[in-house]
Amino acid sequence: MQALLLDQQDGKTLASVKAVEETMLPQAEVTVDIDWSSLNYKDALAITGKGKIIREFPMVPGIDFAGVVRDSADARFTPGQQVLLTGWGVGENHWGGLAETARVKGDWLVPLPEGLTGRQAMIIGTAGFTAMLCVMALEDAAVRPESGEVLVTGASGGVGSTAVALLHHLGYEVVAVSGRESTHDYLKSLGASRILGRDEFAESRPLEKQLWAGAVDTVGDKVLAKVLAQTNYGGCVAACGLAGGFALPTTVMPFILRNVRLQGVDSVMTPAPRRLEAWQRLVRDLPASFYQQSATEITLDQAPNFAEAIINNRAQGRTLVKIR
């Protein structure tokens, strides 16, 4: 099989597409022939070696994939069945989706939801799935379209783009935060009503004028601190990312004086029922136009270059990898 293989030499990560014996695949119940994978921020950290994502080499990266079951020792899955996978440490500590074949646990697989192709599933990918979980977190916190404007940070990235499109489709007034002028037309086409510059979020006071009923934050650090200081009484911020850093220079003021909820969102270990619900919601709530607007399709050979682009904030929307 062809695979993107990561190795380490003198502390540096080397990434190259190679022919690999399938006997090297890890032991697990279900073998999947992969059609589509994608590049997420975490994949970019792993492939470029910019983040300590991978501890054991050689490793096949790719934290998500869609494909067809070849054989299965798990009665829930049958040969020919279409499946998708996101998370569970696949592509981090278990060989992942940037290869023609993967062998994984049945518990990690989701049957491809009706109404979705494998290609669409990977245009959504881990990033889009996480955006849906963030939107569901806002709904759980009773943030409704009539509650007021909602903010999305890191808006032109994979999670951000999907969050903007979903929230707009659900009737929310969406304000996008982006560090790039070049993405403004794109963000408007996804449904952002206005766009704020990232530089406006550099400094904040413990409490500022209340502006947002809710927010999806993919950036962390100072940006998240400012978002919290500007969140309305009783509002909720769904925090899922660290594209701007993992620190959080904030105070308790938004929590104790404004009843603000900071809701963490993790997609890796999401339990199966919530997973299935999120995928059903994506089929229903993500507009068909999103798949054209937000996807850049690449080949496996191009993955290392595009991983660099993601790390250097030169990518927009979702990067889809055609495997076969």
Ligand code: NDP
């Ligand atoms: P992308 O690279 O596609 O998007 C990240 C966006 O963040 C960029 O497009 C950019 O948006 C903004 N950004 C980039 N660099 C900086 C910076 N230095 N400071 C501030 N903003 C920056 O990544 P994804 O959308 O795939 O992931 C976003 C974040 O969410 C990542 O940190 C990722 O690890 C995390 N994540 C977490 C998951 C979870 O389970 N909790 C699952 C998936 C992702 P713009 O140019 O518009 O400003």
